Amino acid sequence: MTPRLIWFRSDLRVHDNTALSRAAAEGPVVAVFLRSTPQWRRHGHGANKLDFWHRGLLALRETLQGLNIPLLHRDIDDFAAAPAALLDIARETGATRLHFNREYPWNEARRDVEVTRTFDEAGLTAIGHHDAIAYAPGELLTGGGDYYKVFTPFAKAWHRQLSGERLTLHDAPRPQHESPVPPDPAPEPPTLAGTPAAPEAWPAGEEAAADRLERFLRFRGHHYVEQRDFPGVAGTSSLSPYLALGMLSYRQCMQAVLAENGGHLAEGDAGLTAWVSELVWREFYQHVVVGFPDVCRHHAFQPHTEALPWRGDAAGLAAWQEGRTGYPLVDAAMRQLRHTGWMHNRLRMVTAMFLAKHLLIDWRRGEAFFLEHLVDGEFAANNGGWQWAASTGTDAVPYFRIFNPTTQSQRFDPDGRFIRHWLPELAELPTGSLHEPSARQRQATGYPAPVVEHRAARARALEAFKGLTP
Structure with a gap:
């Protein structure tokens, strides 16, 4: 059976990963990662984020090895090189289908459109999945059919229309009987402009993320409202890096809150519901960059x-x-x-x-x-x-x-x-x-x-x- 490609980007986890779960359901899987360090630098990311990204990739590679899923990786200069690089890998491995989780800012979205077009022209299939947020941009609109400009009505609509299906966790793939192709050696660290500030403070990978989520909900989540504004107190979740690079999913967070809060997200414990609101804020801004793309071009929203x-x-x-x-x-x-x-x-x-x-x-x-x-x-x-x-x-x-x-x-x-x-x-x-x-x-x-x-x-x-x- 021909393998399926799963293209990892800012979703460095095997648990509750929509694209990986769908790819693995179809047959053997080969994982791919394209490191676009020059492009990421042009987008403004510095040594701290790029180092965390690299360490997260190494943690993912180790987990994939335990599942007998090979990881192939390539260095490219910019997003424009992604379609050709992925097409080359598809031809090398004999893969006919590519799965990936969508990213929403302007340049990333255009890259994904070009990848899909390139695969289509080559007689192959590229499938993008909505994974990072509960609603795909365009699903939650005002009564007039517009994107929301204000958070509060967006949040009300988010909770009102939420279904259990949107919070269902995707199964991690089972170990493959054999690796479809040999994995690449572990990637070398990227060349960074500067030294990472405190890598020891941010252990990378989904195990570290899950541990941090559990400890937050057990020890601090219920006090979030009273403590979150005081920087001298460890009152926040410190999960934002893991959410930013997908070492943890929003569904995992919401399911953990449901388990801790009697099955509720919008009512119940004030600390937990306030934290849920912060996660919805994060999603709101993802919708904004699609509905109002000028903000991706250094323009003010107003x-x-x-x-x-x-x-x-x-x-x-x-x-x-x-x-x-x-x-x-x-x-x-x-x-x-x-x-x-x-x-x-x-x-x-x-x-x-x-x-x-x-x-x-x-x-x-x-x-x-x-x-x-x-x-x-x-x-x-x-x-x-x-x-x-x-x-x-x-x-x-x-x-x-x-x-x-x-x-x-x-x-x-x-x-x-x-x-x-x-x-x-x-x-x-x-x-x-x-x-x-x-x-x-x-x-x-x-x-x-x-x-x-x-x-x-x-x-x-x-x-x-x-x-x-x-």
Whole structure:
């Protein structure tokens, strides 16, 4: 029997993998991975994400070996080379069918269309499956037949139309009697621009993801509402890197919540339902990139905000990137990002709004910096979050809402635990001074003065936004 190809991308798991399950149901399977490092770099991904991707591939390869499924891998320069590379592998292995799970951003979707067309012209079949989210983009629409622009009605429709079928887990394939073709040797690590920040903090693979999910739901999930906004507490799931690269599926997450929450997703335990809402937010942004593809081309979701008079403040941008703005919570968050490849969600909002509102620097500069450093860097979620904070996107925070970083610090790091950890130069200050050190304390510790005064920055941002015409 001729083998089927399963093309892995950002779905590095064998359990609950739609494309793999469908391919294995048809006959023997050969796995394929195309590493597009130059393309991924052009898309803005940095060493942390690319290293995690590589380690995830190695973990997948080991699991596939236990199933006697060979993994073939190729390095290509860009997505345009994918159709020919896959067609060559199909001819080498005698495969007539290719299965893959769809990706939704503009460039990835165009790549998949070209792969399907190339296979069709060669008399072969390429089949894309919707796997990463519950509803394929276009399935959930407003009463007027449009894509949702606001999260709350989207979430209501998501829950209202949800069926058990959408949450059914796909079986992992059984071990094959023999390998259809010899596997390739393990791939060499990619050449990275920089050194990964903290790979030990992010063990790769679906076993690590499943373990982290279980521990979150058992020990922290029920307290998620009370703890998720406090960066000094381990209150979040820390599952975003595993979801971004598909080492864990949304169905596995939802099924785990159902088991822990009496069969409910939208009611019951407040912590668990709040976490489900965050997963639905992630899906919402995947729909946005399809329904409003201009966001994939560096455009604001709200076109009138393109007229904002962004400042070309190189010194301010560097201070923000390096964690020396003079606002302790902002600086601690940016140092967390640079040292771990991850940032607490509350702090992503605080730091993003500081750049876009306090410094009036184009949100796209911050979006790119985050994507370069985040181990969980995912275009749709990152773009959606940045545009929310900058008041240019869907569900955008009203332009006049501008977080006071000192107040945010006092509220969400009241004992200064997070600040002390990431700003050791301030560790000996009294807690009351940690959030806003005096000039004397700054001089004594070498901590910089604020790059901008909050009231003046707020007034400047309000003036900039008031001049826009929707």
